[in-house]
Amino acid sequence: MVANILEMRSITKTFPGVKALQDVSLNVARGEIHAICGENGAGKSTLMKVLSGVYPHGTYEGEILFENEPVSFRDIRDSEKSGIVIIHQELALSPFLSIAENIFLGNEIQRRGFIDWNKTNLEAAKLLARVGLSDNPTTKITDIGVGKQQLVEIAKALSKEVKLLILDEPTAALNDEDSAHLLDLIKHLQGQGITSIIISHKLNEIKAIADKVTIIRDGRAIETLDMKSDEISENRIIKGMVGRDLEHRYPDRTPKIGDEIFRVEDWTVHHPTEHDRVVIHNANLTARAGEVVGIAGLMGAGRTELAMSIFGRSYGSGISGRVYVRGEEVKVKTVADAIASGIAYATEDRKRYGLNLIEDIKRNISAAALTKLAKSGWVDDNEEYVVAADYRKSMNIKAPSVATVTGQLSGGNQQKVVLSKWMFSDPDVLILDEPTRGIDVGAKYEIYTIINRLAAQGKAVIVISSELPELMGISDRIYALSEGHITGEMSIADASPEALMQYMTKEKEQ
Template sequence: MATLLEMRGITKTFPGVKALDNVNMKVEEGEIHALVGENGAGKSTLMKVLSGVYAHGSYEGDIVYDGDVKAFRGITDSEDVGIIIIHQELALIPLLSIAENIFLGNERANGGIIDWRETERRAAELIERVGLKETPRTVVDDLGLGKQQLVEIAKALSKDVRLMILDEPTSSLNEQDSEKLLDLLLEFKKKGMTSILISHKLNEISRVADTITVLRDGSTVARLDCKGGISEDDIIRDMVGRSLDDRYPPKVDHTKDDVAMEVANWTVHHPLHPERKVVENVSFHVKRGEVLGIAGLMGAGRTELAMSLFGRSYGRDISGEASINGQPVDLSSVRRAINAGLAYVTEDRKTYGLVLDQTIRRNVPLAKLDAVADGLVVNKSREAEVAERYRKRLNIKSSSIEQETVNLSGGNQQKVVLSKWLFADPDILILDEPTRGIDVGAKFEIYTVIRDLAASGKAVIVISSEMPELLGITDRLYVMNEGRFVGEMPTSEASQERIMSTIIKSGDRT
């Protein structure tokens, strides 16, 4: 098998930090090559060097592609030779059609005029190739995340891709859509395409990868051949530099007898289509010291439920009752929800969880600014003390509290979001996909925080699409499907099969 790509001695330095230190990586033609490492290990930086985001001259080392040393000055240069990168945050325009998105910036035109017939004809071919059933004129906003990811791949194929880089392609997908995407990569491999896959889901890596390059702290630490089979534990050991005997901290049940929060007959209507109920007559409770899980497929209504409870941040015509510590509470605004003792860690940390162009120091106290203020003026020394305390408590890897959150890895950004709400000291904390896009080491740290919160008497509600995660950290589970709670069980009696069976049976009854 011929070598398609070799990155030799790649070193990339930012002010005050060496992000990549003499990294070497070799990718054979026609293979699926996985790139793994903890958050902050340098994976995304290395791919930005490869794709030309960090132009030649801004780093040391050589990129050898198809036998020639390349000096990419931008993304266009790398795309011209067939290197296409698909980022974790999809770069689609929601209100444009599939065809318009596929050829955006790469239009099918004659004499400066777009040839719409040719655009739709070619788009139809690409749509069929990635397994979509929709028409080229379908608006992207009408597609689920799994299908939007396939549109991104079709867009890459339209540029005559030879080496496709996928950065966490399944992080926002449910299990079924993830399986379809991985199957598609295997089909592309049969046809000779080369892929680089960045993922924290080691079961997916084990399933499809031929070779794995492991980065740790900006350096290459291992190149693993998967052809004879490889265990997840072996990958983890190289990633974190130690054996991770347990994926989850010891589970000690700290559940108290008293109910921290109770919700009755909660109903939420869609904000744009008021005739549609996205949450219907949901009732549940969570006790002090308990970690409660909400399981369900994507689109079941879990996030909508959480956001509607947190100050009616989602939905309209919301009805139902809520009480905290036995007292009825007004959750009609975010400020009232916070004052009642409720906090919500969003699944979309970049859009709703952080002020990305602000520092760690500015972000951490945001949910409780009055605690670091003298009247209406923020006390900067108190603000810094709080930020530094939580930076140490949650092991946030950064140069200092003055580092902008946009420059942190995903796992460290999530820790900043958690710090913000821990400082607010809520009685009930709702965590929506708290470990999405985060490596196994950082996951364990966040799981430990969750169990510590329960041990201190807090009530924690965890929404997750990863069933092993729910089974590993929760005490009790509700199962949600099509806007309703359709099952409840102690986690000790739960399994992935039982949860899926509950969902399927509830669908059969409707």
């Protein structure tokens, strides 16, 4: 029997008014890949912050043993000295420093009181090779993609002689190829004796890589499953996460599709800085009242660029084409124009563009339609509170009150605030860009239910998603996009993953 490298015993962590963790115990064997699953807000990240010293000893109850010794970390540097390194979902790299500077930031290689740049770059190159990167160590972080940035974070962890590597949603922002490479790397590091804890919502990845999985629900450890001996299915994990079977991952819906209310004709978009480069080529699409229309495409196909350019020309240059809402051509030269015309767009990057994370729920919900709350030129605070409280209840936003700072919410609840904001603006057309990215299966089901509710109200809902099963589970009709061209359109009755993938990989006609 392999000895444990980590034991967390009866961990309880309380915030004002909320018990985030209650009597949680976790055992991790040396050299294993241990997954932690749970719905958003279940306490997964909180538990790892306790372990890594982000929440220092004395701010929680319980005991931590690492390599059979009791530990009491005062901060993250303390845990790193012991060989525990955490990589957060939000990467902590400085974009304008080089790869080498980031790897050794706070742990600089010095000679006679000065940084030894030759040795720094040499050692950085060795670490990059260990994670499968051949980039020059002097390259700035801003000049490499998110997938490579994630690998730089792991190289940084390796520079600290890591024994236990904690990865919080490491593939959330990665495409399939980068995700596969990262998972292969974690397996490779396991072969070198490095233990990993991985928090992920992607159950297929957990099945592929994890030795064991601990499920946390509502701040409690529900169970630990042996992925090898128990032949655990995804549905078995889901049942532990949400406390019930999800026989149908997509809620039942009987479409009631009416007349066309949205049309885009001959929509062409050029790159915002490379003005000769066409990003979207003569796109044509429609959406009807009560219809959910999916847009499928591989990374770089132009899905987000299409949506943002329609929404007040938020992206692109040299834009041409026409947009119609309820049969009338509308001008969408600005975001304000788009909103006034009945078009809403929920961005794929809710943290950067969709929300003001330092503002409360109330202010975020009202942000896109303040004129509806105005009296004599001033926002009616009482009415704003009532509106937000109604959405908090109807959308099941888990927060003590609408005065809660939005940045303190889980990803799923933040997404509900984004949707509430646009629902309050009462649009005819709602474009949702990756609406379930980075949220768990239980929260996804709630988002799907909200989409169905919007369609039932007669809205036209357009959903962009990288997950074909999701698009097929919620859409009435799907467009496929490849290299900026709409290459196909299929009713859901005719759609299949294979047929959609053919359209999504179709090369542009010469």
